[in-house]
Amino acid sequence: MSAPTAPDAAAWEASLYDWHNDHRLRRQQADIAYWLTVTEEDERLLVLGAGTGRVAVPLAEHRHRSVTAVDASLARLRRMPRAPGLTPVCADMRELPLHGPFDAAVVPYSTLQLLLTAPDRHRALTEAARVLRPGAYIHIDVSGNFDARAATDWHLALAEPCPAAGATVEEWERQTPMSDHVLIEKSFRIGEQVLTEVQERWAYLGSLRTEAALDRAGFDLTGTDHGYGAEASPHRLIHHGRRRH
Numbered sequence: 001m002s003a004p005t006a007p008d009a010a011a012w013e014a015s016l017y018d019w020h021n022d023h024r025l026r027r028q029q030a031d032i033a034y035w036l037t038v039t040e041e042d043e044r045l046l047v048l049g050a051g052t053g054r055v056a057v058p059l060a061e062h063r064h065r066s067v068t069a070v071d072a073s074l075a076r077l078r079r080m081p082r083a084p085g086l087t088p089v090c091a092d093m094r095e096l097p098l099h100g101p102f103d104a105a106v107v108p109y110s111t112l113q114l115l116l117t118a119p120d121r122h123r124a125l126t127e128a129a130r131v132l133r134p135g136a137y138i139h140i141d142v143s144g145n146f147d148a149r150a151a152t153d154w155h156l157a158l159a160e161p162c163p164a165a166g167a168t169v170e171e172w173e174r175q176t177p178m179s180d181h182v183l184i185e186k187s188f189r190i191g192e193q194v195l196t197e198v199q200e201r202w203a204y205l206g207s208l209r210t211e212a213a214l215d216r217a218g219f220d221l222t223g224t225d226h227g228y229g230a231e232a233s234p235h236r237l238i239h240h241g242r243r244r245h
């Protein structure tokens, strides 16, 4: 990739998202094996917040089943490897351009926490209920890690070679706890050159009230467990909701 211009900012963000994950989230690879097991019986899968396909692609490659991978970021979807049965869809999970029916939905890696208000989360869960067949499951991966974040000033969070940039990239980060979410600002740089700047806002687990939210959207909560996070990331919870008939 060449030096960034404004239209390239989204492409840089998507590229650096993968670079970040490669270096910071190695322990989270366990979620892929977990999702394969949880969805073993399901033929038509919906992944909400599929990003660049870290979870959606292996789910599709497993038995070449049908996986619809929804993400709001076209730049991230463009980086998603193609696979038989995999359909990337650029859409807001609060307004799905889909009919279904799907046999199961996976909301991986804290994606629901990117929806900051209860009405937004209700819209997303209601849309999921609309496109899932009766009796189908939604599996929602959330984290309590955000709730405990302390305020920090800008600090160097990561510095690693980045092949797409052809240089070592520095990721600078600042965290600001807010009333119901944490603001995480990131600045990706090569020396003094800023490649792109990103703001993420993650709702606290304590704000989600997932059981009530699932109930209002038409799901029964059938269980909550630590899923793949039991050893490496005990702050993780997986909520399993079954769409009511």
Ligand SMILES: C[S@@+](CC[C@H](N)C(=O)[O-])C[C@H]1O[C@@H](n2cnc3c(N)ncnc32)[C@H](O)[C@@H]1O
Binding pocket: 021, 048, 049, 050, 051, 052, 053, 054, 055, 056, 070, 071, 072, 073, 076, 091, 092, 093, 094, 108, 109, 110, 111, 114, 115
């Ligand atoms: C934490 S990432 C997870 C990506 C990928 N599943 C993974 O595990 O690496 C959350 C994803 O949700 C997407 N997203 C955030 N809000 C969304 C919305 N309202 N509708 C659809 N996708 C959304 C973001 O673009 C991002 O790619």
